[in-house]
Amino acid sequence: MVNIRQRTAPQREKRLGTLSAWYGSISSLLREASEGELVQRIRTFAQETPSDLILGLELLATLRGVAIVVHGPAGCAAGLHQSQNPDLHWAVTQINERDSILGGDTKLRATIRQLYADHQPDAILIVSTPVVIINNDDIDSVVEELREELGIPLIPVFTDGFRSKVAATGYDVVSHALLKELLAHHATTHTTEHPSAESSNPHVTLLSVQESGTAIASLQALLAELDIASQPFPRYFDLHDGERITSARLSVTLDGGTADYAGHVLQEQLGQPYLNPPAPIGIAATRQWLTAIAELLGRQAAAAALIQQQEQQLASALQAATQVRGRKVFIHLAAGPAISLWHLAQEIGLEVVGIKVPFLDNSQIPALHDIARSQENLPILVGHGQAFEEIALLKSARPDLYISHGIDALPASRLGIATLPLDQLNILGFAGVRTLLQQIERRLNHAHLQRFLAEGENEPYSHGWLKKSAYWYIKQEVR
Amino acid sequence: MSKKPQHIAIYGKGGIGKSTTTSNIAAALAEAGYRVVQIGCDPKSDSTVTLRGGNYLPTVLDSTRDGSKVRLEDISAVGFKGILCVEAGGPVPGVGCAGRGINAAITLLHELKLFEEFQPDFVLYDVLGDVVCGGFAVPIREGLTDRVYVVSSSDFMAIYAANNLFKAINKYAPSGGAKLGGIIANGLVAPYAKALIDDFAVQTGTRAIQYIPRSLVVSQSELYGQTVIEANPHSEHADLYRQLARTIADDTDAVIPKPLSVNDLRNWARKWGDLILQDEQIAAPNTAALTAA
Numbered sequence: 001m002v003n004i005r006q007r008t009a010p011q012r013e014k015r016l017g018t019l020s021a022w023y024g025s026i027s028s029l030l031r032e033a034s035e036g037e038l039v040q041r042i043r044t045f046a047q048e049t050p051s052d053l054i055l056g057l058e059l060l061a062t063l064r065g066v067a068i069v070v071h072g073p074a075g076c077a078a079g080l081h082q083s084q085n086p087d088l089h090w091a092v093t094q095i096n097e098r099d100s101i102l103g104g105d106t107k108l109r110a111t112i113r114q115l116y117a118d119h120q121p122d123a124i125l126i127v128s129t130p131v132v133i134i135n136n137d138d139i140d141s142v143v144e145e146l147r148e149e150l151g152i153p154l155i156p157v158f159t160d161g162f163r164s165k166v167a168a169t170g171y172d173v174v175s176h177a178l179l180k181e182l183l184a185h186h187a188t189t190h191t192t193e194h195p196s197a198e199s200s201n202p203h204v205t206l207l208s209v210q211e212s213g214t215a216i217a218s219l220q221a222l223l224a225e226l227d228i229a230s231q232p233f234p235r236y237f238d239l240h241d242g243e244r245i246t247s248a249r250l251s252v253t254l255d256g257g258t259a260d261y262a263g264h265v266l267q268e269q270l271g272q273p274y275l276n277p278p279a280p281i282g283i284a285a286t287r288q289w290l291t292a293i294a295e296l297l298g299r300q301a302a303a304a305a306l307i308q309q310q311e312q313q314l315a316s317a318l319q320a321a322t323q324v325r326g327r328k329v330f331i332h333l334a335a336g337p338a339i340s341l342w343h344l345a346q347e348i349g350l351e352v353v354g355i356k357v358p359f360l361d362n363s364q365i366p367a368l369h370d371i372a373r374s375q376e377n378l379p380i381l382v383g384h385g386q387a388f389e390e391i392a393l394l395k396s397a398r399p400d401l402y403i404s405h406g407i408d409a410l411p412a413s414r415l416g417i418a419t420l421p422l423d424q425l426n427i428l429g430f431a432g433v434r435t436l437l438q439q440i441e442r443r444l445n446h447a448h449l450q451r452f453l454a455e456g457e458n459e460p461y462s463h464g465w466l467k468k469s470a471y472w473y474i475k476q477e478v479r
Numbered sequence: 480m481s482k483k484p485q486h487i488a489i490y491g492k493g494g495i496g497k498s499t500t501t502s503n504i505a506a507a508l509a510e511a512g513y514r515v516v517q518i519g520c521d522p523k524s525d526s527t528v529t530l531r532g533g534n535y536l537p538t539v540l541d542s543t544r545d546g547s548k549v550r551l552e553d554i555s556a557v558g559f560k561g562i563l564c565v566e567a568g569g570p571v572p573g574v575g576c577a578g579r580g581i582n583a584a585i586t587l588l589h590e591l592k593l594f595e596e597f598q599p600d601f602v603l604y605d606v607l608g609d610v611v612c613g614g615f616a617v618p619i620r621e622g623l624t625d626r627v628y629v630v631s632s633s634d635f636m637a638i639y640a641a642n643n644l645f646k647a648i649n650k651y652a653p654s655g656g657a658k659l660g661g662i663i664a665n666g667l668v669a670p671y672a673k674a675l676i677d678d679f680a681v682q683t684g685t686r687a688i689q690y691i692p693r694s695l696v697v698s699q700s701e702l703y704g705q706t707v708i709e710a711n712p713h714s715e716h717a718d719l720y721r722q723l724a725r726t727i728a729d730d731t732d733a734v735i736p737k738p739l740s741v742n743d744l745r746n747w748a749r750k751w752g753d754l755i756l757q758d759e760q761i762a763a764p765n766t767a768a769l770t771a772a
Contacts, residue, residue, distance in 0.1 A: 098543055101583055103574030135576045 002264045004180055008158035009172035009261060011165075013040075016260075016361040018166045022382035023389065023471040026355075026372045029380055033365055041382075042165075045473040048385035051161040052170030053129060054079050059174050059209055060125060060157065061085055064238035067121035069093065071108050071139060072129025076161075089119040100131055108142050116150050122239045123153040125177070130161040153239075155181045166359050167384060171209040172261040175234050179265050186246040186270075202297050203229035203244060205251040205266070207259035210334060211235065215426040219254065219280065222290070222429045225306055226299050233262055246270060250296050252289070254428065255279045256336020257363055278367065279336040280428050281436075282344025283311060310430040318348060321437050325349035327444060330397055330412070332356040332390075332404035333422075339367045341403065341427075346374070348437065353397040356381040356390055356404075383474075387411045388461050392470030401444055416454025418447035484516075484594060487727060488604040488618040488657060491630035492640035496665045498526045499697060499706075500630050500720075501605040505530060506708035507717075507724035509560035513600040516593070517562055520584070520618060521607035522569025522577045530558035533704045538568020539584040551591045559709055563597055577607070578614015585617060601728070616647045619657040626660035626733045628688070631679075633664070633672035635748050638679055645683055645738035658733035661688035663723065668693050671758065675751055682747060684737040688730070689723040691716070 002015070012018045021041040022029060032039040057079035060068055068090040070077040077092035093111045095104040112124055126139055143154045157177040159170055204223070208216055213236060220230050231241045233251070251263045251272060256279040263274035273296055280289035287307050294303030329350045331338045335357040345352045352375070360368075360382055371378060381393055391411050394402070402412035402419045409419035420443045426432050489504075491497045498519070505517045519526025524538045536556045542549045558564045567584035569577040588594075594602065604618045618624050629644050631637040641662065648659050664676045664687050673690055680687050696717075700710035707716045739747060 097579075097583060098540075099575075101540060101575050101577075101580040102570045105574065136574075138574060 002261065002268065004176065004183060004265050004269060006176075009169065009176040011163055012169040012172060012359075012361075013164060013166055015172075016363060018168075018359050018361050019382055020166050020359045020384070021474045022360070022380065023393075023474055024380065025376065026368055026378045026380050027376035030365065030368055030372055033362075036365060037362055038360060038365070040477055041474050042477045043383065043386070043473050044475050046385065047387065050167040050384055051159075052164055052167055052173055053127070053159040053161045054170065055167045056157060056159040056170030056174050057127065059171055059235060060127065061088055061090075062213075062236050063088075063125075063234075064236065064240075065122040066239055067091075067115050067119055067124045068127060069108070069111050069115060069124055070127045070129065071095070071104065071111075071132050071137065072127075073131060076129040076131075089115065089121060091115045095131065100135055103135070104132060104137050105139075105142050108137070108139065109146065112142070112146050112150070112154065116152070121152070123155060123181075124150075125155045125157050127157045127159055129159070133158070133160040153181050153185075168209075168258055168359060171234075171258065175209075175259075175261040175265070178234055178237065179262055179269075182242045182246055183265075183269055185242060189243075190246070201227060201229060202249040203231065203247075204293060204297075205245055205248040205262075206230050206232045207251050207253045207263050208232050208235040208255065209259040211254050211428065212422075212424060212426065214424065215428045215432070216254070218426040218431050219429050222306075222431075223293070226290075226294060226297075226302050228293065228297060228299065234259075248272060250275060250293065252277065252293055253279075253336070255334055256339060256367070257361055258334050258336055260363075276363070278343075279340040281337055281340035281432060282347055283314060283430070283433055284343055284347065285340040286429050286433070287311075314430060314433055317434060317437055321348055321441065324437070324440050324444065326351065327401060327440075328353045328397070328399045329401045329403055329440075330354045330356070330394060330399035330417075332402065332408050334358060335360050335364050337427075339364065339371065342371055344433065344436065348440075350401075350440070352378060353399050354379045354381070354393055356383070356393070358382070358384045388465065389470045389474075391415065391461065392466060395466075401440060403440075411460070413450045414453050414460065416447070416450045418443045418450055484599045484602050485626070485728075485731075486602045486604070486624040486657075487660070488606055488624040488627045489630060489663075490606050490627060490641075490644045491663075491665075492637045493607070495630050495632055495637050495640075496691075496697075497630050498605050499529070499701065500663055500665055500691070500723075501603050502527065502529050503706045503708055503717075503720040504724045504727060505562050505601075505603050506559050506706040507721045508601050508728060509562050510708055510721070511724065511728075513728070514598060515562045516597060516599045516602045517564055518585075518588070518602065518604050519564075519566040520581045520604050520615075521567070522572070522580065523607075524566035524568045526566060526605040527556075527558060527562075527564035529701060529704055529706050529709075530562050531556045531564050532558070536564060536566055538566040539587055540568040540570075540580050543583075543587065549587065549591065551593060551596060554591075555593075559706065563593075563599070565593070576614065578612040578617075581606075581614050582617045585623065616651065619648055620651050622655045622657075624657040626727075626731065627657045628660045628663050628727070630663045630665050631676065632666045633669055633675045638676075638748070639744065641679070642683070642738050642744055645685075645736035649735055649738055652735045659685050659736045660727065660731075660733050661686045663688060664690045666693045667691065669755075671751075671755055678751070679747075682737075682739060685734055688726050689719065691719055691723075 017037050019038040021043045061083035070092040074094045080090050091111050093107045139156045147154045155177050159173050216232050223230050231244050251266050252275040253259045266272040267274040275292050277289045277292045278285040280286040294300050331341050342352050402417045406421040406423045489501045505515045508515045517527050539554045542554050556564045569580040629641045631641045694716050696711050696714045700707045703710045
């Protein structure tokens, strides 16, 4: 369902059958999906729902060498205010009511010119917003006109905020826009075939949309030990690495599927092998991840030696981690990392008492079956936000530790549960196992803040609200 | 003492003669001594052209483009017998949102206190074609207009557009939107045309208030850049328009129409198709019988 000639990426729910609302045991989820397709649910009430625009901007803000123009009202660029990227230059066209009637192309043209004059970026990405999509503002002709005048790539990114129920569609939309540009450039500069498979120093693309810079760097270091160079895409993509993306020997996801879009496109368009192994979190998953790459590049022996060496080094750390054994954890991460972390929990003797994921794809069904074989009653909550649903689940699951990204840990903290926010940590690869072991121990022993918070009168929901079925709003769609 | 003007919206399929009809109604009302405002609600902004001798008139939205303060005299022109002409305007074809434009233009006219300043007896809104989106329904929403009239020929697509308008009226009327004054049957040629429109009116619980046959007088007046009232004041058509204007001024009855469903409309049209065919075959047109059918 991926067609790079299309204007933009299809909705994730159409492409991958993505499910964004569900609650129940893992086995009941899989019973419904016995035909290989997740059965859709809708939420009749949503406390908060991010859009493709928000996640798209968050991803774009990690790019190097580019500037961003958000074409829309000022508030639509709010996501960029929190960018940690000091080199990022961006502007918003700040269209008003008059522009929404007469068309905003004049402001778009002026904003692109101004941003270029001020910062001379290597490329400018033009991000569309709900207003200009509804109005059908003609971004393409402005891009066409100024591309010649400025002499740099101008790349439209058609996020719209409403087409998809799954915010991660924004990742696909960004990947689509970047690849369209890269492939067009590749087609004009490369008339011959791909670089030789015998190349002595192969390089691979690490497909990532959410991982931290340190986590990606750690995996790059691991691959470098096998003389494999690598570059991330689309997260932290540096425009100067464009040729390396199109000439890479393979592409591989870091998250077990969320960053899959570019892999499919590169495979279809350039015949570049695409790998989607489990997210390299934990010993077994990292082994699988590294082995899959090594096999395709003829480095099996070196990889096996490296894996053996790393596993030996970790063995003593695992044995020493007696304190964590038998403790209960709740995992709130994207599905790929959550599944790998469940396996890591088995490796170190933690009991997983619940999982929350923002969405699930059909492609994750086999990995869920692996989990269900050992823990068929594991509760799974699927959704973005909806803190009251999660609080209800946490109150019944009673975990000792809650593992998530920072902001998601708030409801658990208020309930007095020790939290482990992963934002700045490297949890990938063998090094990630070591980090996780240390952090889990540390967090279990240092939950003073959470205990303090739990003592306060700060329950965010009324007793009455929490007393009724928290999952009331998850409904089967009636057509 | 300030008087309350009657706000009248005139709709209909594109090319059906809305602007011609509206301008002639305006001219006839002005001739009868009323103070009239005509507001063209169409991005083409050619609604009032025959009332003002074809002179250039900046549109409301044009004048807001440069962001400067707009004055009433910048966006209006006085035409035939004192009719105040205004064109809402809109984006150039293919960009922006014309529906939102109408919304914004009418809001601006209210802000400029057009109706308090000019003190009209009648305000006529000549609205673009079909009700394609919420913006074009603005004149019939929120009590902005008192009555709506639809211009239609006996062609199916014109009837279809009228039926769509009825749906919009039906939707908005319960919350204070305008009601339907009736159908203005225009450009009638076929012998069955009048009967067909009458039947459609019966089916939808409304009425035809005037029948205007196709005429060279209308075409000729337009070529002169004038209304029929101005160019051919003694013609039969000028009298038809005067009669129409009187009906609109004096007969304020209005109803919430009962639009036909897509299937019912299709079946109704098919029935008429069959009747017209039969009528042709017996070579003796009997439109009275058709009406009863």
